[in-house]
Amino acid sequence: MELGFVVAGLAVGCVVGLTGVGGGSLMTPILLWFGITPATAVGTDLLYAALTKAGGVVVHHRQRHVDWRLVGWLAAGSVPASLLTLALLSRLGPSQALDGVFRFMLGVALLLTATAILGKPWLLRHVPSRWRDAPFAAMRPALWATGAVLGVLVTLSSIGAGALGTLALFLILPALPTTRLVGSEIAHAVPLTLVAGIGHAGLGHIDWSLLVNLLAGSLPGIWLGSHLSHRLHDGWLRPALAVMLAFIGARLVV
Incomplete structure (x- = not known):
C-alpha cells in the first residue's frame, strides 16, 4: 500500500467533510502532482467519486x-453526453495523445469551480425573481441542458459535479430547499461519475491499486471531517481553497 496516496485520500476526505467542496477538484490536481498521467488521474478519480458518494446518497x-x-432530468442530459464524450475519446487515440486535452479541461474545470465557490453569494442575490415562482415543468429544459454540460465537463476532467452542479441548481430552482438541492446533486453525481468511470476503465485509464489506496484514506477522512465541521468556521477555508484551485487551474490552462 502506497502511504502517500493513503495520506492524500485522508486529507482530501477530511476537507470534503469539512467544507463540502468536491473531492475531484482537490484529488485530481494532487494525483498530477504525484506524477500520475492526466488520463489516469481523471479516470481513477471518477470511480473514486462514484464509490465515495454512493454512501451519501443512501443517507x-x-x-x-x-x-x-x-435527478432524472439531470441524468437524462449528463449520461448520454458522457457516453458521447467517451465514444469520441475512444476514436482520438491512446491516452498519451489525450493528456493535453485532459490537462486543459482540468484547468478550465478548476477555474470554473473556484469562480462558483467565490461568486455563489453574489449570483444567488441576483437570481431573477420570476424564477422563484416558476413551476418545475418550466425548468426541465434548463435541467437537461445543465446535465449535458456537466456530462461533458465531468467526463473530461472528473470535476464539476459538486460545486458547479449545486450552484446551477441553486440558480435554476432557487425555491427548492437547500438540503434537497444538495442531496439531489449528490444523487445525480453517482450515476454520472460511475458511467464515466466505467467508460474510462474500458479505455485503460484506471489504476486499480491507486483507487484502493485513495479509498483507504478518504473514507475515514470524510468521517473525521464531518465530525469536525461544527467546530471550524469555513468562512476562510472555502475562499482559500477557491484561490488555490484558481491558481492551479490557471497553471494547467496556460
Missing part, C-alpha cells in the same frame, strides 16, 4: 433530501 435518501424527478 440523503433516508432523510428525504433527494428529489428524484430532478
Whole structure:
C-alpha cells in the first residue's frame, strides 16, 4: 500500500467533510502532482467519486433530501453526453495523445469551480425573481441542458459535479430547499461519475491499486471531517481553497 496516496485520500476526505467542496477538484490536481498521467488521474478519480458518494446518497435518501424527478432530468442530459464524450475519446487515440486535452479541461474545470465557490453569494442575490415562482415543468429544459454540460465537463476532467452542479441548481430552482438541492446533486453525481468511470476503465485509464489506496484514506477522512465541521468556521477555508484551485487551474490552462 502506497502511504502517500493513503495520506492524500485522508486529507482530501477530511476537507470534503469539512467544507463540502468536491473531492475531484482537490484529488485530481494532487494525483498530477504525484506524477500520475492526466488520463489516469481523471479516470481513477471518477470511480473514486462514484464509490465515495454512493454512501451519501443512501443517507440523503433516508432523510428525504433527494428529489428524484430532478435527478432524472439531470441524468437524462449528463449520461448520454458522457457516453458521447467517451465514444469520441475512444476514436482520438491512446491516452498519451489525450493528456493535453485532459490537462486543459482540468484547468478550465478548476477555474470554473473556484469562480462558483467565490461568486455563489453574489449570483444567488441576483437570481431573477420570476424564477422563484416558476413551476418545475418550466425548468426541465434548463435541467437537461445543465446535465449535458456537466456530462461533458465531468467526463473530461472528473470535476464539476459538486460545486458547479449545486450552484446551477441553486440558480435554476432557487425555491427548492437547500438540503434537497444538495442531496439531489449528490444523487445525480453517482450515476454520472460511475458511467464515466466505467467508460474510462474500458479505455485503460484506471489504476486499480491507486483507487484502493485513495479509498483507504478518504473514507475515514470524510468521517473525521464531518465530525469536525461544527467546530471550524469555513468562512476562510472555502475562499482559500477557491484561490488555490484558481491558481492551479490557471497553471494547467496556460
